[in-house]
Amino acid sequence: DFALRDVNAPRTEADIRLAQVLVDQLKLAPVHDCFLPYARHPGLLGVLEGMQAEPGDNRPLAQWAEQVHVSERTLARQFVRELGMSFGEWRQRLRYLAAIEALDSDRSVQ
Known part of the structure; x- marks a missing residue:
């Protein structure tokens, strides 16, 4: 109104x-604590987009860091600073939301 x-x-x-x-x-x-925060930093954004494209990807933080040309420690800090959570927590939330979406559309969840 x-x-x-x-x-x-x-x-x-x-x-x-x-x-x-x-x-x-x-x-x-x-x-509900089921939102997925997003980043502005280009390197971190690339990692998030890659993870969202394939939520089941089990690549460790070190491999993602290598892909965006930063150290594992730097990437870990960027997650906490920009997203307010660790890499592992962000991935877990991503998978949770992907599973809910799959269940909602009658797809299988593994």
């Missing part, structure tokens, strides 16, 4: 009540 009326901030009583209902609903909504 706000977007349709181009309301950036609630100013009327009705808009304030509507905004409060939205806030109340968001507070009650369950929190």
Whole structure:
């Protein structure tokens, strides 16, 4: 409703009540930790795109680091700094989301 009326901030009583209902609903909504953060750094972005293209790829961090011409330690730090999680955690989330998508479309999950 706000977007349709181009309301950036609630100013009327009705808009304030509507905004409060939205806030109340968001507070009650369950929190899901199933998002997959993304990166801006070109090297890290290349690794993420490669992993997304083939979620079952078991290449270790060292091989991905070699592919983007950085040390394993540098790539590990980039994961934590830009994504807020380790390489292993990001890959695990990727696989989890890929499995959910496969199950949702009646494909097998292995």
